[in-house]
Amino acid sequence: MNLTFYKYQGTGNDFVIIDNRKSTLSKNNTKLFARLCDRKFGIGADGLMLLELPQNEDDDFTMVYFNADGNESTMCGNGGRCLVAFAAFLGVIDNTAVFTAIDGKHKAEIKNGLVHLQMQNVSKIEQYDSHLFLDTGSPHHVTMVNNLVSFDVTNVGREIRNGAPYFDKGSNVNFVEKESDGLFSVRTYERGVEDETLSCGTGVTAVALSMHKTKMTDKEEVSVKTPGGSLKVTFKETESGYEDIFLIGPAEQVFKGEITC
Structure with missing residues (x-):
């Protein structure tokens, strides 16, 4: 079978994306997904996503995400932003989206070339x-270090x-x-x-909230630099925690x- 795919990246976090609205691929084909993500024997990516038909009437599409090891995973923030950009490219959405991922429903908007998820x-x-430690759709361990550029991540x-x-x-680990x-x-x-990846969207979100929680900043708009580029996180602190959280940054089609296969 000849499989058409798209390669996207969001601040260096790269993904293979497949339009699976016709259920061309089985979600059980984990060996294939791992091979497609392999940088030597496949396309090469940090993960693979399927854009599928919506599960609910008010959704535009469904997001299904697999890690590079081929296993279905928890939420991927940069992946979600890339999938929104892909949905716009396909004409599935205009500038706004509602979709369901493994952690529930998400809203998104494309403004001035940036995806707000x-x-x-x-x-x-x-x-x-x-x-x-916190869960932002995926589990994250967050720790402060000195001289990050030379740290053995x-x-x-x-x-x-x-x-x-x-x-x-396991947990994702952020320094x-x-x-x-x-x-x-x-x-x-x-x-x-x-x-190590060049960027992690749920990780950046976890860092922003953690820095606010520990009073390293009192701002509710936090900028986070990753090796692959810069992202912003906006949020509101409430009595019950943090709400209205948005991960903001670029998402680009590579080829x-x-x-x-």
């Missing part, structure tokens, strides 16, 4: 002496991701350094990719191709 509310942030991240209390289930008030740099080790 509404993330799920966060009611719980666990604070420890060395780090914070891969080895330290792998150790934390596989260690207590995460073990097999953060403050640049100025409202501006932070982050490098992320992603489970499923099992390596379209065809592969035999």
Whole structure:
């Protein structure tokens, strides 16, 4: 079978995207998804997404996301932004979207070339002496470090991701350094990719909320620099946690191709 695919990237977080509204691919074909994401034997990507028909009347489409290891995963923020851009490219949406992902319903808007993706509310942030832990659609460990540019993200991240209390289930691991008030740099080790990625949308969201929670900033608009580019997170603090959370940044089509599978 010749399979048409699209390659997208959002601040260096790259994805294979397939229009699966005709159910061309089975969601159980995890070996194929892993091969397509392989950078030596396939297309190469941090993850793969299927754009599928909506599950609900008020949805425009459904997002199905797989990690680079081929397994269906939790929410991917940059992936969601790229899928919104892809839906606009296909004409499925204009500038606004409502879609369902594994963590529930999301709203999005494309404004001035940037995709604004509404993330799920966060009611719980666990604070420890060395780090914070929260779920922004995917689980995230957040810790402050010095000299981030030379920090050993891969080895330290792998150790934390596989260690207590995460073990097999794992957690994404974010290493953060403050640049100025409202501006932070982050490098992320992603489970499923099992390596550092150039950017992680749910990780950037977790960092912004964590920095506000620990009073590293009092701003409700936080800029976060990743190795692949800059993103913004806006939110509102309420008595029950954080709401009206938006992940904002670019999402670009890199190329379209065809592969035999």
